[in-house]
Amino acid sequence: MGELWAGIREAVQLILSGDREVREIALRTVYVSGLATFLAMLTGIPAGYALARRRFPGRTLVLGAVNTGMGMPPVVVGLVVWLLLVRSGPLGGLELIYTREAMVLAQFLIATPLVIGFTAAAVQALPPELPELLQVLGAGPVRRLWLLAREARLGLLAAVMAGFGGVVSEVGASMAVGGNLQGETRVLTTAIVTETSRGNTERALALGLILLGLAFAVNLVLTRAQQRSG
């Protein structure tokens, strides 16, 4: 218990003192996971929409694969991306290994199935005749999509929150492809691993509380958008 309290005290001190390294690590975490989630939205929401509305051969197979991907261990994604990007790998010439871009790529691959799966479920929950109804009412294609997105926003924002929550909290892939480089690719989760293995458990716990607070802040914004009536 003593260490828990010490960790909470240290977390408060770290936040209040404005420790430069901690601030940079927190900002980097938001940048990497935020960008990865944004890219996953750009591809995952249209893909999830298409998957929900279109009927094509093998659709169940694809949905099953997406649902499996939602539970994909990040460390496996990290291993595959590492093997692709490492110098002796097929994409080694790009020199992307141990960069933030490599982390964004790995986290994008982790978040995308989550966004697709939640989006498909949200769209399928809409009344199936809604698109035709909107068309009859004279809404153009862009306006139609916008109105549908508004109707599905509970599920769509849940998709974004699931994607962001999935990547901001993962450590295996970030460690493998980012390398946990101080001042460059160290994010909150990998910093927690480092501080733990150094025996600095209070600092590790403090970073964990900062991660929790950060995830809470992001989710609060999204939840407000989600719960706003109409």
Added chain:
Amino acid sequence: MGRGRAWLALGLAGVLASAAACGDGAAAGPGASPGAGQPGRVGGSLILATTTSTQDSGLLEALVPLFEAATGTRVKVIAVGSGAALAMARRGDADAVLSHAPEAEAPLVASGDLVEGRRVMHNDFVLVGPPADPAGVRGAGSIEEAMGRIAARGTFISRGDTSGTHAKELALWRAAGLDPAAVRREETGQGMGATLNIADQRRGYTLTDRATYLALRGRLALEVLFEGAAPLLNVYHVYVVNPAKHPRVNAAQARAWAAFLVAPETQRVIGEFGRDRFGQPLFTPGAGTSAGEPGR
């Protein structure tokens, strides 16, 4: 993105630096002393594959900024077990290696993957265990006897992760005439810190480098039960990954790093490192020596 351009610029700087280094071999040579003006402007970046103990002890965070200031070369420290570090070297995925598994390094030196090996420093391994010492390791007359007593009446918590410490442990069992597979061992597959915690909680014995033990000692009941024997010497070497065999290796940067580690000023920093926090240095500088006695 701006970052892409920055990388291109870094790459160009690296090419220029290697070209410069080819023209003037002394530019980044061992004469380059860190901190003294700008003796060897090399630029670019290098991937250093190394063992966890150099990072977890904080040593590299003390050394890397000095090197980066002196050469303008960014060091990407990838801290993994020595086994994984050497695997990266074999595939040319790293530029330089700082490792403490001489037996595992030898085949890569023989195959030509690692070149220009230099001894950097040493400390020592110690056998730690519960204060009650049920196996009676404390009174052992030799390391072989100590290992034999653990095998007879104790539980050994092993790293089991092909790290340098794991390699040393296996060598110690064999030197004591024991088959590691036949001894009561539990493999954690984790780093030294996690393994020490597990040994502590399970009242087992384990082999640890002194630096990590000192760093975590405050929260462990484990005590040092055997130390000081010659086989417990823990030697760190730096190597350049052979650019002739792996064309993508940043050879100029790797050579500058190796030269930096054995430079007298760096060796002084290594020899002092940890004194303020632990009351004793964690590593003994050892560049230029071929053999040595266990530290302290």
